[in-house]
Amino acid sequence: MTPERWELVKELFEKVVDVPPAERSSLLRAAADAELVREVEGLLEADARSESFLAMPAGSLLGAMEAIGRWRAPERLGPYRLLGEIGAGGMGTVHLAERDDDTFRMRVAIKIVRAGAGSQGLLRRFVTERQILAGLEHPGIARLLDGGSAPDGGPYLVMEYVEGLPIDVHCTRRRLSVRQRIELFRKVCAAVAYAHQHLVVHRDLKPGNILVTEGGLPKLLDFGIATLFQPGRTETATALHALTPGYASPEQIEGRGVATTSDVYSLGVVLFELLTGALPYRTEGRSPLELARAVCEEQPQVPSAVAKGEALDADLDNIVLMALRKDPARRHPSVESLDDDLKRYLEGLPVKARPDTFTYRTGKLLKRKRLAVAAALLVALSVLGGVLATLHEARIADRRFREVHRLANALIFELHDGIQGITGSTRARELLVKRALEYLAMLSREAPDDPAIQKDLAAAYEKIGDIQGRPGIANLGQYEAALRSYEESLRLRRKLLASHPGDEELQKAIAASTLRKGHVLADRGRLTEALESYEEGTRILEPLHTARPDDPVVARDLGVLHMLSGDVLGHPHRPSLGRPEEALERYLRGHAIQRRLLSADPKSGERRHFLASHTGRLAAAEGALGRFDDASRHFREATDLLTALKAEFPRVGSIRSDLAFLETAWAGLLVESDRDRALALLAGAEATLEELAARDAANAAAREDRAALAVRVADLVSPFDPARARREYERAIPLYAEILAGSPGRARVVYPAARAHAGLGERSAAVALLEDARRKGNQDVRAEALLAELVIPFRPPLRVTR
C-alpha cells in the first residue's frame, strides 16, 4: 500500500461508512477502481465487528504488566533466609527474612532493590551513610541493620522487622479518640525529632511507614532510606525523588531541596489524616499529576470542616495548617516545635500556631530556630531558588540553566552528605558556602552586564554574608568573610546605582547592606568602621525620607540606622565610643521618626515595640548624661509600652527580655535615690529572664541575656551588698565561658565577662580577655576603661625592704 493509494481508500471509506447499506453499494459501484472497492469493502466489514477491538488500553493487559512489575526474589541473601514477600514499594520488594546463624535467630525485613532500577549509586551512598543510619537508636525507629548486594547486582537493605499496623489503620481499629490520636502522634514526633537531631531527614513519612505495635508503640520505618534513593542522574535528579504524592511537600514535588521542615509538612499530612480521616487535598477523581498540582497551588482543606468523627477546634486547625504551609520557612521551624504545640493543646494552654494572617514577627523569634542546619539550608535554597528563578525569566540559554541547576543539585546533595558525615555541621556549612560562591563566580563571569543578574548576585552575596557571620542568626563565625561578602554586595549595588541613578530599590538595598555590614563590625567592636557604614546608609535614606516621609520601610530603616549609630557612639551599656551627647542626638532623631510611624498605625505591635526600643535608648542616654527627669519620664514611657505589649503578645520572648533590660537600666538610675524601688525592679527583671531561660534551655541568647543581667546587677549592688555582687559575678562566669567558647570575640560579651572576672578579683583573666579583644580591634570604651583601671593602679605587692 502506498500513501497515495491509502488516501483514496480512506476517502472512499469515509464517504460510505455512515450511509445506509442500500445507498452504500450504489456509491461503491460508482467508483471506478475494482481493487479499491474490494479494499474498502474489507474495511467496512472489519469496522462492523471492531467495537471491542483495541477498546481497552494496552495497560490493562495483566500478564504483561505483571511481567514488567514483578521480579523474583532470591531465596537467600548472605546470612539471611527469605521467608516471603511482605510488601512492595517504588524501588523493589520487602521480604520477611531470618538470620539463621548457629548462635541466634533473628527476624528481619529485607528491602531488595530491583537491579537496574536506576539506583546505581545506592550502594555507594549506603556505604557512606550506613554508620549514621545504623546509629539511629530510638525505640520509635526501626533500625537499619545491614546491607549488601544481591547476586543480580541489586542492592538490598536489612532492617529491624516490625510487626504492627499502619498508624491510620491502628487508630481506626482501636477507635481512638482525638486526644489518644494526638498522644500517639506525639510519640511519632519524638522519634522524628530524635532523627533530626542526628541530622537525618526521613523524606517519606506516611501512614504506611509508621507502624504501631500491639503494645501501642509507633515505629518509623525506612528512616533515611529515601536519602539513599536519591538518584545519581543529575539531569533529572530533582524530579526523581521517591515520593508519595499525597504526603510529599510542595518543595519535594517541585524538586527543590528537602530539609527537616519537609518532614514537618509530611507529619502535618499524617496528623490531618488521623484527625479527619481525609487528606488535606481532595483526591478522588484526580490523577497523581493533578494531586501534585493541588499540593503546590491550592490551599489545604480546613481539618475541622472535613472531620468525619469527633469535632475539632480552631487551635487544632491552626496547628495542622501551620505544618502544611507551602513556604517551609513559615511552618513550625522544627518537629519539636510542632510537638510542643500539640502538648500545649493537650494541656489546655494557648497554642503558638496562628492563622496565616499573623504577621507580628521580631528578630528574636528568628533566633529560636533550633536547627541551625535547617536554617542554613533554607537560606542556601532561597539564594539558589531566587537566582534560578530570575535566570529562567531572563531566558538564559537552556544549557546554562541546566548547568546551574546541576550545580545547585550537587550543592544540596553534597551538603546533605556532609552534614551527615560529622558531628556538628560546620564542615557541611562551609561546603555550602564554598560551593555557592563558586557558582556565583561562574554566573558573574557569564553575565557581567546583565543588571538583573547583577542585582541577584548582590542579593546572593548578602545572603552568603548572613551565613558567614550575621550576628543574631546561626552563622559560621567567619566575620571577615562575611564583611567581604557584604562589601562585594555593596560594590555591585553601588556600581548598579551609578548606571541607574535614582533607582530607589537599589538605594534601599544599599542602605540595608550598610546596616548588615555595620552590624557585623559593631559586633566585633570595630565601632568607628561600623559608624561609617551606618552613616553611609543614613546619607542614602535621608533624602528618600524627606521626599516621602510616609514610606514605612525607608522610615523604619532610617530610624534603625539612627538608633544603631547612637549605640556605637555612646550607649551606656553597649560597646560604644563613649560619645553620649552625639548618641542622644541620634536617638532623638530616630525617636521622632518612629513616633510618626506609629501615629500612622497606632495598633501595630511591631511599631510599638520599635518605639519602645527608641524611647528606652533615649532614657539610657539621658541617664548617662545626668538628665534625671528626662530619663525617668522616658523610662516610664518605654516601660508602659512594653508592659502593654507583653500582655498582648505573651509569647514574644523579646518583649519580655527588652522589658527586663529596661527595668535594669532604670534601676541603675534609681539605685542611689530610691534603693528599694531599684531592687524591686531588678528582682522583676531577674524573674523574667529566669523564666525565659528555663522555657527554652537550648536558647543561647536567653543564657547570654541572663549572664549580662547578672553582671549588671552585681555592678549595681556591689557598693552596698558585696556578697550578693560576688554571687552574681560567679553566676556569670561559667555562662560567659560557654558563650565565648562558642563565639569568641563578640564585643558585647567581652566587657561584661571581663567585668565579672575583675569583680571577683581575677585580674589576670580579665586583663587577658580585654587585651586579646583590643588586639583584635575592639574599641569599646568600657573595655578600655576597665583595662586601664586594672593595669594602671596595679602595683607589685609591697615588699619589706630595709
Place this chain on the structure above:
Amino acid sequence: MTQLLAAWSAGDSSALDALMPLVYDELRQVAGRQLAGERGAHTLQATALVNEAFLRLVDQTRASFKDRAHFFAVSAQIMRRILIDHARRRLAAKRGGGLETVSLEGVLEWPGKENLDVLLLDEALTELATFDARQSRIVELRFFAGLGVEETAAALAISTATVKREWRVARAWLLNRIRPA
C-alpha cells in the same frame, strides 16, 4: 527531560533515543509499584501509569501542557515496546529459548473475552506506519498510552474530529489485517 522533550518535538530524533531509557525505567518502576501497591488494584490503567511516570520524571515547574503531550507520545511508543518485548520473551521461554515461531503462543490475556495477539498487532502497526505514520501514532497513543480522544488530539496537534475519523479507519484496517473475516 523537559529539554529532551522539546528537542524531540522540534524534530531532533536523537533526543528520543536519550529519552527512551529514562522513560522506560520509570514506567517499569511505576508499573511495579502499582501492581504491588496496597490498593490491591489488579488492573493497571495505562493513563495513570504514564501520568505518574510523567510526574516523576519531568520538572513540573517548567513543563508546559505541550510537554505533557510530548511525554505521552514518547510513553506510548515505549509502552508498545514493553508489551512487545514481553510477548517475545514469553514466547521464547515457552519454546525453551528457541526461535520465534508461530505467534499464537504470544497471546496475552485480555481482561475481556477476547485475546489479542500483540505481536501480530505490532507487525500490522509497523506496516500501517509505512503508509500512514499519523494513524500509527494515533493507535499508539490511544491503545498503548491509554489516551482519550482529546488528549490524543492535543498530543498530535490535530482536531478531535480527525482523531476519531482516523482511529476508526485504522482500527478497521488493523483488525482486518490481524483477524481477517
